[in-house]
Amino acid sequence: VSEFDADTRLEPAGDGAYDATVTDRWNALGGGANGGYLLALCVQALARELAPPDPLAISAFFLRPGATGPARLRTETARSGRRIATGEARLLQDDNEVVRAVASFTDLAAAHGPTDVRNAAPDLPPPEACLDMTGGGSLPGLTITDRFEYRMPQLPGWTQGKPSGEPRSEFWIRFKDGRAPDTIALPGIVDAAAPVLLELGHTSITVELTVHVRGRPAPGWLACRVSTRHLIDGVHEEDFEIWDSQGRLVAQSRQLGLVPG
Amino acid sequence: VSEFDADTRLEPAGDGAYDATVTDRWNALGGGANGGYLLALCVQALARELAPPDPLAISAFFLRPGATGPARLRTETARSGRRIATGEARLLQDDNEVVRAVASFTDLAAAHGPTDVRNAAPDLPPPEACLDMTGGGSLPGLTITDRFEYRMPQLPGWTQGKPSGEPRSEFWIRFKDGRAPDTIALPGIVDAAAPVLLELGHTSITVELTVHVRGRPAPGWLACRVSTRHLIDGVHEEDFEIWDSQGRLVAQSRQLGLVPG
Numbered sequence: 001v002s003e004f005d006a007d008t009r010l011e012p013a014g015d016g017a018y019d020a021t022v023t024d025r026w027n028a029l030g031g032g033a034n035g036g037y038l039l040a041l042c043v044q045a046l047a048r049e050l051a052p053p054d055p056l057a058i059s060a061f062f063l064r065p066g067a068t069g070p071a072r073l074r075t076e077t078a079r080s081g082r083r084i085a086t087g088e089a090r091l092l093q094d095d096n097e098v099v100r101a102v103a104s105f106t107d108l109a110a111a112h113g114p115t116d117v118r119n120a121a122p123d124l125p126p127p128e129a130c131l132d133m134t135g136g137g138s139l140p141g142l143t144i145t146d147r148f149e150y151r152m153p154q155l156p157g158w159t160q161g162k163p164s165g166e167p168r169s170e171f172w173i174r175f176k177d178g179r180a181p182d183t184i185a186l187p188g189i190v191d192a193a194a195p196v197l198l199e200l201g202h203t204s205i206t207v208e209l210t211v212h213v214r215g216r217p218a219p220g221w222l223a224c225r226v227s228t229r230h231l232i233d234g235v236h237e238e239d240f241e242i243w244d245s246q247g248r249l250v251a252q253s254r255q256l257g258l259v260p261g
Numbered sequence: 262v263s264e265f266d267a268d269t270r271l272e273p274a275g276d277g278a279y280d281a282t283v284t285d286r287w288n289a290l291g292g293g294a295n296g297g298y299l300l301a302l303c304v305q306a307l308a309r310e311l312a313p314p315d316p317l318a319i320s321a322f323f324l325r326p327g328a329t330g331p332a333r334l335r336t337e338t339a340r341s342g343r344r345i346a347t348g349e350a351r352l353l354q355d356d357n358e359v360v361r362a363v364a365s366f367t368d369l370a371a372a373h374g375p376t377d378v379r380n381a382a383p384d385l386p387p388p389e390a391c392l393d394m395t396g397g398g399s400l401p402g403l404t405i406t407d408r409f410e411y412r413m414p415q416l417p418g419w420t421q422g423k424p425s426g427e428p429r430s431e432f433w434i435r436f437k438d439g440r441a442p443d444t445i446a447l448p449g450i451v452d453a454a455a456p457v458l459l460e461l462g463h464t465s466i467t468v469e470l471t472v473h474v475r476g477r478p479a480p481g482w483l484a485c486r487v488s489t490r491h492l493i494d495g496v497h498e499e500d501f502e503i504w505d506s507q508g509r510l511v512a513q514s515r516q517l518g519l520v521p522g
Contacts, residue, residue: 059471061339063347078358097340114520117490117493118428167379208365210320214496215493231374232378237513
């Protein structure tokens with residue numbers, strides 16, 4: 001079993017509820033569990049409850065930091081339609097709500113209609129010609145960098161103590177243990193990289209994250225494009241695109257964050 | 262009382278519930294009530310329940326078409342924090358859930374922190390030098406065009422029966438009755454224009470809409486920038502920016518839609 005699947009395993013607790021364990025293996029900047037990891041637990045719970053296989057749109061509100069230890073997921077189905085099913089998952093720890101997520105699921109393999117894409121995958125050198133962000137190891141305290149591998153043409157300024165002043169980034173990502181990407185994992189992966197706001201010298205606390213899953217990813221590396229264009233009085237968005245190894249857009253997300261303080 | 266405020270008026274029904282009437286004055290393409298109008302009812306309900314004055318992030322899932330007639334709003338508070346309060350509103354008609362919205366509210370006047378904007382307001386001629394999209398009248402059946410005024414340098418191709426092939430648009434918008442824009446109205450305004458996908462000859466059904474309110478708008482016209490960049494097997498996003506008359510970004514949204522069929 002992959003690390004992702006082991007650490008997002010759910011135990012049915014009846015009435016659409018599930019028990020889970022938040023491990024310390026996906027910790028991100030700030031020290032707590034990565035928001036994308038907590039979101040992945042919500043996605044797993046909804047995938048059990050809703051009939052269609054693929055999350056299509058998911059919006060999560062982060063109410064409190066997640067802590068290592070037990071968690072309860074409560075789910076509820078809002079509507080099961082012919083093409084789309086929508087439900088809600090709440091992640092609780094010690095009876096406190098940590099994440100509230102609403103999601104619509106569909107069968108992306110059955111999606112049909114016109115295609116017209118006015119954008120292109122990041123123009124990155126192949127992963128073998130890129131630098132490993134963590135030099136083959138991991139960043140101290142950031143256990144999420146033991147789970148994901150990041151490859152890029154140049155190391156981010158913030159990792160060198162020299163923020164670049166440009167809040168954007170393009171890089172490759174994959175699970176270190178070789179787990180193939182799929183539509184269940186994509187919603188978490190859009191939050192698996194450090195905020196590009198670090199290139200302006202700021203950190204970020206996520207208020208809300210919306211992910212649109214746009215396709216089933218082919219096996220292999222995922223190419224990411226991230227940017228923040230509007231930082232206003234400490235409030236900012238981060239836009240994230242994921243393109244698969246065949247050059248197809250498979251996920252698009254935006255999160256709203258606050259600069260702490 | 263403005264048309265917007267009259268048509269989003271709520272009657273308290275106890276336990277965080279409110280009664281409302283969905284009027285036929287905000288009908289959009291497809292014939293039913295505009296999604297932004299239904300969202301505005303949810304925003305009004307949450308504004309009553311949550312202490313901070315401004316919606317900051319709101320995500321709405323559209324489960325069924327809205328119908329003219331009575332509606333019930335049910336609200337629930339997820340968390341009331343020092344800086345942010347989060348709640349949920351469900352809009353029901355005949356006991357069927359039509360919209361589920363989760364929102365975080367804050368006090369945008371108290372937001373503080375760094376500012377760094379890497380984008381600019383649409384470069385539009387002044388409204389007086391633009392064309393009125395509806396020629397001073399309204400588009401047949403689209404009663405929403407009686408509520409909003411749209412000004413643009415050139416008329417959209419789709420209104421002339423000649424889709425331009427370019428799924429993007431920039432234009433001015435304001436309430437026809439002179440109501441000033443505010444943070445309560447902005448979440449609905451991001452959905453007040455016809456989908457730019459019409460410029461590719463397609464219509465759209467909204468699955469999910471996320472709005473980030475980024476500032477309190479100054480009085481006057483609002484400048485909008487809309488685009489769809491990824492139409493894949495009938496699934497597409499629409500990105501919407503609203504800039505106020507002082508050239509400041511005041512709202513940013515993305516919706517996920519399906520081409521019907």
